[in-house]
Amino acid sequence: MPNAGKKxxxxxxxxxxxxxxxxxILSDYFKWEAxxxxxxxxxxxxxxxxxxxxxxxxxxxxxxSSRFNHxxxxxxxxxxxxxxxxxxxxxxxxxxxxxxxxxxxxRDYENYTDLFHIMTSYLKSPDLLVYLRxxxxxxxxxxxxxxxxxxxxxxxxxxxxxNQHYEDWITRYTEGPKIIIDVDELDxxxxxxxxxxxxxxxESRLFGLFPE
Numbered sequence: 001m002p003n004a005g006k007k008x009x010x011x012x013x014x015x016x017x018x019x020x021x022x023x024x025i026l027s028d029y030f031k032w033e034a035x036x037x038x039x040x041x042x043x044x045x046x047x048x049x050x051x052x053x054x055x056x057x058x059x060x061x062x063x064x065s066s067r068f069n070h071x072x073x074x075x076x077x078x079x080x081x082x083x084x085x086x087x088x089x090x091x092x093x094x095x096x097x098x099x100x101x102x103x104x105x106x107r108d109y110e111n112y113t114d115l116f117h118i119m120t121s122y123l124k125s126p127d128l129l130v131y132l133r134x135x136x137x138x139x140x141x142x143x144x145x146x147x148x149x150x151x152x153x154x155x156x157x158x159x160x161x162x163n164q165h166y167e168d169w170i171t172r173y174t175e176g177p178k179i180i181i182d183v184d185e186l187d188x189x190x191x192x193x194x195x196x197x198x199x200x201x202x203e204s205r206l207f208g209l210f211p212e
Contacts, residue, residue, distance in 0.1 A: 013132030016142035125175035
């Protein structure tokens with residue numbers, strides 16, 4: 001029998017927007033289980049950033065499969081969960097961008113989107129999608145501060161294109177409730193007041209008598 005009090009929150013945003021940090025913060029505060037994007041053990045990421053054209057399809061299928069498995073586990077869990085990046089971003093942002101940049105062949109992109117639509121037809125959308133909006137300078141600062149070697153080759157143009165796709169997608173997102181957080185204005189990692197404000201907004205949206 002489903003748990004009526006169970007919540008499923010997904011944190012969305014560009015590379016370096018702070019998704020993992022906010023996922024950890026929400027997990028600690030609400031005592032929810034956290035599901036993180038597979039980065040450190042991803043067998044394709046380093047190769048992808050060295051040769052995007054060769055490895056784009058492999059990487060996106062890996063992420064899609066990983067996210068699908070996470071979401072099935074999330075749906076079967078009896079408790080509340082917060083997820084680092086939603087499955088929708090894989091197709092709407094990253095695969096779409098790679099195809100438009102000529103880094104994923106048309107037949108691969110069509111194959112990928114067919115897989116995506118089949119998979120998502122079996123899934124429940126989040127009770128709340130939290131979108132972290134950040135300008136490219138903020139993204140670059142966060143990426144540099146965490147010092148992942150494979151991210152050192154990311155180009156500004158690539159981040160800019162992803163941001164454009166994110167803004168287009170978030171305006172079209174109708175899978176469920178959403179909230180947008182401006183990361184340029186709210187430093188929830190280093191400023192306790194900003195962190196409390198974001199938690200309060202999310203708490204109000206999920207549990208308030210008069211959600212927005």
